[in-house]
Amino acid sequence: MHQLLERAHSRLRDNAAAGPLNVEHVKALILESISQWESDDEPRTLDDMDVGFGGRPSKVQLGIRRIEHGRLRRLAIRYVGQLETYLAGSGRESVPVAFELGFGRKGEDGETRPPLEIGRPPYTVFLQGSVDRVDRVGVDGRRFRVIDYKTGTAPSQLKVKSGQALQLPLYTMAVDALGLVPMVGGDNQVEFGYWELSRRGYIPIKIEEWQQYIDNIHNFTANLISLMQKSAFNVSSRQEDCTDSCEHSSMCRVGQIRHLGKTWTQAPLMAGGAGSKPDEVNGEGGE
Numbered sequence: 001m002h003q004l005l006e007r008a009h010s011r012l013r014d015n016a017a018a019g020p021l022n023v024e025h026v027k028a029l030i031l032e033s034i035s036q037w038e039s040d041d042e043p044r045t046l047d048d049m050d051v052g053f054g055g056r057p058s059k060v061q062l063g064i065r066r067i068e069h070g071r072l073r074r075l076a077i078r079y080v081g082q083l084e085t086y087l088a089g090s091g092r093e094s095v096p097v098a099f100e101l102g103f104g105r106k107g108e109d110g111e112t113r114p115p116l117e118i119g120r121p122p123y124t125v126f127l128q129g130s131v132d133r134v135d136r137v138g139v140d141g142r143r144f145r146v147i148d149y150k151t152g153t154a155p156s157q158l159k160v161k162s163g164q165a166l167q168l169p170l171y172t173m174a175v176d177a178l179g180l181v182p183m184v185g186g187d188n189q190v191e192f193g194y195w196e197l198s199r200r201g202y203i204p205i206k207i208e209e210w211q212q213y214i215d216n217i218h219n220f221t222a223n224l225i226s227l228m229q230k231s232a233f234n235v236s237s238r239q240e241d242c243t244d245s246c247e248h249s250s251m252c253r254v255g256q257i258r259h260l261g262k263t264w265t266q267a268p269l270m271a272g273g274a275g276s277k278p279d280e281v282n283g284e285g286g287e
């Protein structure tokens with residue numbers, strides 16, 4: 001789905017003069033991209049499939065592939081409706097300008113961009129990742145919106161604020177700090193949100209004090225590294241029901257620890273605990 005959206009929006013960006021998106025145009029391009037993809041993805045020989053009989057894919061395999069095509073087509077059509085709502089609301093005067101932007105490694109466009117460094121010296125790490133999409137918002141070209149597509153449910157605002165869902169904020173920091181999209185002069189603003197493809201469309205995440213929030217992320221990261229260097233590798237997960245759906249739960253020790261009723265009472269938290277310096281944090285706790 002990401003590739004389909006990237007393909008359609010990239011064509012729009014490359015072929016059209018910069019300006020507001022036209023929903024009908026986007027819809028036509030997305031449907032065209034889907035048809036093209038379905039045609040390219042249609043298995044014709046054994047080599048196109050993982051398994052098969054007699055040099056040809058089986059009817060079951062073809063059926064599964066077509067169900068998948070239908071699912072993606074429905075998702076894409078739903079996306080067009082969501083886009084219409086977006087363009088009438090918070091996405092008014094927005095233009096998608098970048099897709100699948102890699103950093104810290106070679107991106108799909110062949111460019112190698114630097115990694116994002118987070119933490120506080122000497123407790124720092126370098127991150128790599130790939131940003132789904134960046135929209136330029138507003139007429140002055142100084143506001144950028146980092147968007148993460150989700151086929152499932154997006155993390156809540158609370159999870160993002162408390163540091164339990166940091167991927168998108170970190171990607172936003174990368175866009176800002178590494179200059180992943182061309183920005184005009186200084187004084188640029190970055191914001192971010194999830195795009196729930198199967199349900200709610202674009203969901204903005206509001207962080208009132210962005211600079212403070214970034215500081216918290218750096219401190220929290222430094223705390224975690226400091227704890228790891230002290231071998232405080234406690235088995236712990238803040239998501240209480242993660243073992244219900246995780247495919248690794250049968251071999252993950254979190255399930256065993258919970259079964260025994262053990263908790264890590266001093267597990268570091270970003271909100272509140274993250275403002276302290278690394279060495280002030282005592283993460284030693286018992287399994």
Ligand code: SF4
Pocket residue numbers: 236237242243246247248249252253254255
């Ligand atoms: S079950 Fe283990 S591996 Fe899976 S999400 Fe929970 S902590 Fe992570």
